[in-house]
Amino acid sequence: MPLAVYILGLSIFAQGTSELMLAGLLTGISNDLHVSIPQAGLLISAFAIGMLLGAPVLAITTQRWSRRTALLAFLAVFAVTHVVAASTSSYWLVFATRIVGAFVYAGFWSVGAATAIALVPETARGRAMSIVAGGLTVATIIGLPAGTFIGDHLGWRGAFWTVAGLSLAAMVAVFAKVPDTRPAEPPRVREELRALAIRPVWLLFGTTVLATAAQLVTFGYLGALLTETTGLAQNWVPVVLAVYGAGSLLGIGVGGRTADTHPLSTLVVGITGVIATSVLLALTAHHLAPVVVLVFLLGAFGFGVNPVLNSRVFALAPSATTLGPAGNVAAFNVGITAGPWLGGVAISAGLGYPSVAWIGAVLGAGALALTGWSRTLRPLAATPIHQPASARN
CATH class of the missing domain: 1.20.1250.20 (MFS general substrate transporter like domains)
Structure with missing residues (x-):
């Protein structure tokens, strides 16, 4: 490297x-x-x-x-x-x-x-x-x-x-x-836009938005959940956040090793892990020991999909070397913005801090569905979005 x-x-x-x-x-x-x-x-x-x-x-x-x-x-x-x-x-x-x-x-x-x-x-x-x-x-x-x-x-x-x-x-x-x-x-903007106008690329961007939001909706309120629901003292919150960071570092390392050889499988495993972790976190939010373990796993599974989400656009649209990564950055930031916003809506409605983890599970399910759709379209990676089905057969 x-x-x-x-x-x-x-x-x-x-x-x-x-x-x-x-x-x-x-x-x-x-x-x-x-x-x-x-x-x-x-x-x-x-x-x-x-x-x-x-x-x-x-x-x-x-x-x-x-x-x-x-x-x-x-x-x-x-x-x-x-x-x-x-x-x-x-x-x-x-x-x-x-x-x-x-x-x-x-x-x-x-x-x-x-x-x-x-x-x-x-x-x-x-x-x-x-x-x-x-x-x-x-x-x-x-x-x-x-x-x-x-x-x-x-x-x-x-x-x-x-x-x-x-x-x-x-x-x-x-x-x-x-x-x-x-x-x-x-780079030619028009040609790059044409290269990005294929269904697998937009499914990838959609997966990035939902998978990122699924992780950030919980992480954005993690400190408040730890103090208000789990009952952790404020001075111990940075320690648990460091546990999340350690999981993230492990996840991104493992995900980087598998992203090139098994990209879609890496997404399936990582997103499924985020869903399962979110559900368990919502169910055990009042108990410190499982919460700490689940925070570690949330960081690991959430960041484990990051290398695929960042690199796959270069395989799906190799000629869009300028606008491809730009689209990735935009998709990540839509997810970063949308996740905490949805969590804030739930908390303002009086649903409590565990509700953000339930929202994360739902968003993760959406990301997993888009990944499954992507698996069916792998042979059609170069098919433009607007091309009619009859022209693809």
């Missing part, structure tokens, strides 16, 4: 830390910027908006750039947004920096995925993507608690300065080790 792939994963770690750490900084931001905690929480939504829009827009606008130049530009802008946010007392300026930072972070994901795939043979694509996406898993285990620790001792601005420094360090590594290459041919 080329060193450049690991550097891309470390760059995702640097940026992913910013994505995750805000959850532990809301109180400090609220007090310092004189806004309510719900208003501070909107900064998380702002990041999601930027991620959703950034991948397709930047994939198109930077399509003729060298990949290293694009990656360096994204990291530079990301670092600047954190310097600006750490230096201002304006809530709305911080809000704007979250959107812009997420916008270029999504671009980094898209171009970084295409770069990693181009550096390895077809038989190692899943493993390469497990390393790149593993940067976000490491951010869950290390970056989230570290950002919260820095925020507690140096203030939320200190955490933002730290992310800016990590981003600059990532720039140095990308400049030194990522090859300065361009796509073999300048």
